[in-house]
Structure formats: structure tokens, C-alpha cells
Amino acid sequence: QKEVEQNSGPLSVPEGAIASLNCTYSDRGSQSFFWYRQYSGKSPELIMFIYSNGDKEDGRFTAQLNKASQYVSLLIRDSQPSDSATYLCAVPRAGTALIFGKGTTLSVSS
């Protein structure tokens, strides 16, 4: 079982819709979870960090964590064409390096 799993997509949504991105992880002891956005040819940039069960909101982004189900998701409200990118879920391994999922490619059409 891979440490971090994501549906690679592509996920296509119309402008203004809600995009929902999902991620599962294998280490039940994991404490913190990250969502990164990566535009083509660019480095990953941090969008959200969550460590408590429940929801965390930042602008149009909401991260949701369910540790019992080992599941973390990212919702993007009012999706914009500029949100078109690859979204990477990542979990630190034993408090050290981030381990990334395969990434989900999001395409927002205008």
C-alpha cells in the first residue's frame, strides 16, 4: 500500500463550481497533512496545512481531515481558471521528509 494515495484525475470543473480533491494515507500515526499546488514548470507551493480533525478554511480553500478514516480532502469553492494546476497531498514521514501522493490535475473551464 502506498503511503499517500490520490486520484490522478484529470478533474474538470466549470468556473464557479466546487472542486473536491481527495487523499488517503497509510500511517495511522500521521499527525499533519499538507496540500500543495504546482503549476506546470514551477515548484510546489503550500496551500493548506491541517493537523486537527474537522475542517480548516482559508479563503476559497477548505481542508477536511478524518483521522479515523485516514482521509484528507481539499475543497476549492468558486473555482477559477487560475486554479488549474496539479494539487499534491503530502504527509511527513516520522516527522521528517514529506511524502507526496501522485497528485490530482485540476482543469477549470471558463
Add this chain to the structure above:
Amino acid sequence: SAVISQKPSRDICQRGTSLTIQCQVDSQVTMMFWYRQQPGQSLTLIATANQGSEATYESGFVIDKFPISRPNLTFSTLTVSNMSPEDSSIYLCSVEDPGDRGVYGYTFGSGTRLTVV
């Protein structure tokens, strides 16, 4: 937030040669991480570099192919040795970053796009 200067930003190299990638951080950090991102793929951890000790390599990566130096707490290099076209990838360094106002995350260098011909 930590700022990482990574160079070169890109290079085209002949097979059989070696390339050394440098990362300089503007603050002292205990661990630095090196990743590879193959075309169309996600980031794969190559190794973790601690100052004053040997780097720890992930399964599938070996020191002879990817030697790493970590001479101090702000600098590290990754060498890609005896290159083949399969080594064509983006290589990134990263550090854990407590950030500003408690915004915690990991910061990445701008990446080195390597093409082996």
C-alpha cells in the same frame, strides 16, 4: 519563511557526465531533502541530508549515483553521476519551515530541470 536559492535552474548534459546541484538556505536548518520529479510525475524523495552525517537514501537511490554533501546548516549539494537519459527530471531541494506567524510548511527550491542527451 525560509528562502532557498537553487542552481542551476536548468542544464543539458551529455550522457556519462555528472552534474552538481546546489541549494543555499537563508537560515540554518537541521535537515534538507532532495526530490526528483520525472516528467508528468509527482515528487519522489531521493534522500535526507543532515549536517555532519551521511545522507539517508530512499529505496531505489544509492550514494554512488546521487552523492550528497552537507557541509553546514545552510547548504547542500546533490550530484547526479554517470548520467543517462533516464535521469532527465526536475530535481528539487526542500526544508522544513516553521514559517511566519506559525504558518508551518515545507519550502522548496525553484528546481533544476535536467535534460540528458
